[in-house]
Amino acid sequence: GAVVSQHPSWVICKSGTSVKIECRSLDFQATTMFWYRQFPKQSLMLMATSNEGSKATYEQGVEKDKFLINHASLTLSTLTVTSAHPEDSSFYICSASRTANTEAFFGQGTRLTVV
C-alpha cells in the first residue's frame, strides 16, 4: 500500500513553545490530508482537513490560530501546535488519500508531551 510518513514520532516540549509536525505522502500525490488527535482510551477525532493550495477546514471546537496547518505541496502538510500547553499532550495522526473516495493511509503518528 501507499506510504504516509509522519515526523517526528514523538516530541517533548516546554509549555508555551510551538511544535511542528510533518506529514508526507511518499509515493503518491495527496490533494487532501486530514489531521486527527487521539487522547488515551478515546477514538480519533478529526481536527481539520488540509487542502493543497488553500486554507484548511477546521472542525467545530478546534482553534485555527492554535493549530496552524499548511499544505504547500501535494506531498506535504504540516501541523504546528502554537503555544503548547499540557492539555495539548496527545497522539496526533495524519492521513492522506489519492482522492476523496479512495482508501486513506495513516502516518505513524506523533506523540506530543507538553511539560
Next chain:
Amino acid sequence: RKEVEQDPGPFNVPEGATVAFNCTYSNSASQSFFWYRQDCRKEPKLLMSVYSSGNEDGRFTAQLNRASQYISLLIRDSKLSDSATYLCVVKGGATNKLIFGTGTLLAVQP
C-alpha cells in the same frame, strides 16, 4: 448521540474462539464503511472495507445492514496476534470525512 457507536469492551477470549463486534452509525447518508485495526500506540491500519453483500477475508467476515445502520465484524479462530483495538469507521454524507468509533479492545488469551 455519537455518530459511530461501538462497545468498548474489552473482549477477553481464548485462542481459537470466535468473536463478533458490532457497530451502529447515525448518519443514514453514509456511503462507505470500514474496519480498521489499531495496535497500542500505533496508527490505525485498514483491516477491510464493508459491503452490503457482506465480505470475507480469511478469518474475518464483515457485514453491513443499511436499513438498521449496523455493521459487524466476525473473527474466527482467534490468534494471539489479533489482540488490538478494532475501529468501526464510516465515511460519506455531506462531508465525506472518516468518522471513527471509539474502538473495541480485543485481548486474545493463550
